[in-house]
Amino acid sequence: MPASRDPKSSSPKRLVLFVEDGGGDWHARQLVAAFEQRGAEVVTTTLKACAFDTSCPYGLDIPGFDQQLPDAAFVRAISTGSLEQITFRLGILHALRESGVMVWNDARTIERCVDKSTATFLFQKAGLPVPTTRVIEGHARANKEAHQIDRPLVVKPLFGSQGNGVMRADTAADLPPPDTVGDVYYLQHYLRDDKADTFADIRVFVCNGQVLAAMSRQGAYWVTNVHQGGKPAPLTLSDEMAQLALAACRAVGANYAGVDLIQDPTSGQLLVLEINSNPAWKGLHSVSDVDIAAALADGFLASLKEMD
């Protein structure tokens, strides 16, 4: 019988922070400082460095825990990898949860968010307004689809982030080749006014069922991610924006997330564009007074306390 974990057994709390392969970034350092200021011990490591090991009492070997389990895990990054590597790393997160360890965000949530088609499906299922989207396998099918749709489409990699690989297809000839999208075509109506010369969308940062901060991202290029040159700008959050972001988090079971909203230029309606279960907050930090790392640490530790 594998050992089961007693959540009350250790104090102070010993946390694991999973960071990018190659080391923690500015966000990870902020989180470590915030957790330590609140009396927690943090071991920073990567999911890559963990092991499933039948000779360990809990079947897991997490660096820095001497074959014991952490009290909780915060996932800053999974890192890119082969299908096997990602499956292994998510497997470690699933295993931690199965062992009674609180994990933010849980592997199930990460899976729902990383796969843009599943996230879109869950938003729609929750009754949230989403852009018209169809996700299909095979270049020939995508080609047929694009021929039938009499308007520009946005094509996104199923697992993309930071605007990488997000492209516009005005005709079927603009569709990317199969190998660049794993032969899965996430096709979405293009929601920009062609006469506009600046573009914007909205990023809302949510933790523990509360909006921490929000910003508008603006740029001359229609893909407004900060990574693509979009500039963060302060935003007065409306109740509608807040409710959409909170509902999007509930739809995927996210403890914390960055939710992207976009306005349909024709109807003016706000739509839930996507959700990021490992969001950065450096851009938001530049236009908001809120200490995001401190708020994340507070939310995480409060949630952990509730589990005791």
Ligand SMILES: Nc1ncnc2c1ncn2[C@@H]1O[C@H](COP(=O)(O)OP(=O)(O)O)[C@@H](O)[C@H]1O
């Ligand atoms: N359907 C769309 N119409 C117009 N602009 C879009 C659309 N989808 C995405 N964009 C732009 O591209 C950006 C990146 O798309 P998003 O779905 O958030 O993917 P990523 O995970 O790469 O951030 C958005 O922030 C927005 O600026």
Ligand SMILES: [Mg+2]
């Ligand atoms: Mg985005």
